[in-house]
Amino acid sequence: MEKPVIIFGAGALGKAALEILNKNNIEVYCFLDDHEELHGTEINDVSVLGSTDDDGFLKFIGKKCEAFIAEEETTLRKRHVKLLNDRRKVMPVNLIHPDTSISDHAEMGHGNFLNAKVILGSSAKLGNHCILNTNAVIDHEVKIGDYVQLGAGAIVGTGAEIEDEVFIGTGAVLVPGVKIAKGARIGAGSIVIGNVESGETVFGNPAKPV
Incomplete structure (x- = not known):
């Protein structure tokens, strides 16, 4: 730039x-x-x-x-x-903090914000206009849509799929392979072990609908 x-x-x-x-x-x-x-x-x-x-x-x-x-x-x-x-x-x-780690085999759209120590793994796909806060981890083969927000320290496990406009709170953990539908919200510190429906808000360990 x-x-x-x-x-x-x-x-x-x-x-x-x-x-x-x-x-x-x-x-x-x-x-x-x-x-x-x-x-x-x-x-x-x-x-x-x-x-x-x-x-x-x-x-x-x-x-x-x-x-x-x-x-x-x-x-x-x-x-x-x-x-x-x-x-x-x-x-x-895109704005990418110099302390981020982005795989050479990851894909990224436009207008994204990646703060310090974000990790974007191999074959991960990040859409457009997403906000990934400090220490967020996107493991390999994760697919993320547009306008997604990840709080500081959030972890998205291998092969998970996150659709557009999802909010994932600080410190939340998504286990490998889960699917989070459009507009869903994941509360801070939650452990998500199953799929989340469109527009649904979940919280807790394990995360349940609120």
Whole structure:
């Protein structure tokens, strides 16, 4: 990545994104955020210059700058991705902490956030716009869809399949081969030993529907 990056979102994930870019020696052009009270402020010497739909800044994306969506809420991320697709015909870049471990045989889409010490195993497939927090482990041959979030220390066992928009809490463990359907939520610290249905929330050891 040679171009500077514009970060969409000046919250906690935006600050983490800035740290990853700094560690990779990539310039950050600015933050854009829809909270007007943040406009004109700075985060570690990087300014919050305007809103996420400000054409004065959007016009640089795809020409002079790249973009990353640093919003944890899925609906917001989807909205910003659509804006970039529609107005600029681009996808957000991946942000990968230098302390991650990614197999040469893993596959990854666009707009993903991989924080420190994430492991992505051999033949694993990661979709688009996912958030993998510190120490998350994706074992080999795991398949992950789009807009999936993994909390810090979450472990996904070999051959598991995770569909779109799944949330997996901090420290949760998914045993090998389980299937987690679209929009399901796994509570922090849960041990998942069976399949989880679409939209279902499970918690506990072993995890059960809430």
